[in-house]
Amino acid sequence: MVRAIRNAITKQKTVRALLHAIERHRPFHLAASLLGDRQVRRIYWNYLVRRRQMREALLARGALPRNLYIEGTNACNADCVFCGYGRMQRPKLVMSMDLFRSVIDQYVALGGKAIGFTPIVGDPMIDRLLFDRLDYLEATPAIKYVGFYTNSIGLTPEKIDRLFTYRRLQLSMNISFGGFDRDTYKAVMGVDRFEPVRENVLYLLSQLESREHPNVRVKLDYRCPDLEAGRTDPFIARIEECIKHGVVRQDTLHGVFDSFGGMIAEEDLASAGLRRNIGMPKMGPCEILFTKPIVLADGRVNACAERDLEATLIIGDLKQESLERILTGPRRTALMESFYRNRLATVCAGCTVYQSVYNPRAKVWSNQLNWEPAASVEDPAA
């Protein structure tokens, strides 16, 4: 063991990686996290000592990712302060049903069970083919889990009623919720749509309470500054009552956001009372490369469904090759290797969503969704 540590530490590549991490992160924060954060210490330990073993375990998973993301559309009806959408240069598209069906059929042949409708940017509720897609998935027995995030502006009562008609699919819906009043909401979400969102959420809560809905799970993801004031507001009280009775779940980022691939500055977030995180030290490949590839509306496949706004991490094109070939092909492997060689793509270099595969808590190590039948499913959208 001692020899293994010594060898790892003396390897030039490792030293370079450490220097690179220090260079890219504020030294004070890095030092503090190294000393004080058990999770970061585990990442460094795994990177130094268990690197090869863990890498092989990951590659043994084969072509099938944990979940496959589909960009039904990359258009959105909000302009959130924490999102790069307003700066996107890519054309706004809707994926054709022919392409969608072909993707699903190929994915099922690979053993896929879980679909995520959350695109890099865009809202699935304004995808005019969303329910055609869901109908197709409902009729495809191999697909079990479908998840998505929505800002709920377009989550009208009619759409809510339709979502409850699916009997077989396990639907996981996460509502990205920008504030409990009109001003906060507008500052965070960039649009003056608090009232329709409030109405939609209230209708959703009433339906969740009154219907049998074992296959629809809803989580409210707060995207606003932590609010202690206004807890007596009837809308907030209604939400809290539903959380208390297990009708919906909640989550919060406590007002702290990432850089959206280096695009969102601290000042952008500060205007809405939000803060920016510093991210984790980059040690080894990002887990997203194993867990969240996305098929774009035009048929290209991007390695990252998280923060690559302009889709620069393209690993193939379904108009020219099969999904299996793309997922096992050299471009995906080269991207993973780029993290070892410290030749990161620009978007990865500036990204603070990055999560090391050497973090034992990373989703890449949880046997869920495609990788093992899961008794209870945790957010296929996430």
Ligand code: SF4
């Ligand atoms: S580092 Fe960021 S942009 Fe790069 S693959 Fe990971 S999540 Fe995506």
